[in-house]
Amino acid sequence: MKLDSKYFDGIRTKRKAKPEAATAAPTCQWDGCERPGAHRAPVGRNAEGQFFLFCFQHVKEYNKGYNYFSGLSDGEIARYQKEAITGHRPTWTVGVNKESRDSPLHSKADARFASSAAHTRMKDPFGFVAQNGTPKSRQPRARKLKTLEAKAFDTLGLGASSSSTEIKSRYKELVKKHHPDANGGDRGSEERFRAVIQAYQLLKQAGFC
Incomplete structure (x- = not known):
């Protein structure tokens, strides 16, 4: 199309739509507060990924009293902290093949039988082995308290x-x-x-x- 064409003047460019006004922040979820709730605060345990929306003043108040472990006993907290080390995923002892360990040929009963048979054939003139065939070094010791x-x-x-x-x-x-x-x-x-x-x-x- 030439610039001096009679159709050139009739072209109208499409006006760009005006950007919509920014969506207003939701109201603070603190009882009785009408300020905008622009700050997120975690809901708590078993509700990960969910948040309350508070204004700046009330999110500070909420965070002061927030306790993720509220309602748990000392034992439950200790167990959670121990599992958190591995990301709450199951672990196994290093060097142990789970399938081999669980096979019938490696059962605890067979292991005890083999151990008992070996100690039966072994002479122990100095009494290093207990009467039940278990080495004294393997005798159960008093449990150390945590x-x-x-x-x-x-x-x-x-x-x-x-x-x-x-x-x-x-x-x-x-x-x-x-x-x-x-x-x-x-x-x-x-x-x-x-x-x-x-x-x-x-x-x-x-x-x-």
Whole structure:
């Protein structure tokens, strides 16, 4: 088309649409607040990827009291921290072939039988091997307590050598003693009551009772 064409003047360029006004920020989700909620705050455990929307002032207030582990016992927190090291994925001992370990030829029963047979044929004039055929170096040793386990025993007022029956009996005694209904809602007794329950749950999960 030539510039002096009679059709040139009739061409009209399409006007560009004006950009829509930026969408207004949603209202702050804090009760009674009408300011824009432009700041995200995590909802909490088991709701990863979900967020509340607060204004700047209220997101600071929310973050001050936020606790991801709220409601979990010491034992559950310790287990979560241990699993977090591996990204909460299952792990196996280095150098162990799982399929070989689980095969019938490598069962624990066969291993014990082979070990027993070997010790039966072995002479032991100096008594280095126990009477049941297990080397003394492999005899079960006293279990070393973890920090939280030792704290749980201390909370219940028991020693690490306490039996399952003693732990349960002591737990029932302390729960009855510090129950809020038996202490008129005393705050100190309520805290003690909660600590006793958490200590018992930790020891139960650890296999002490």
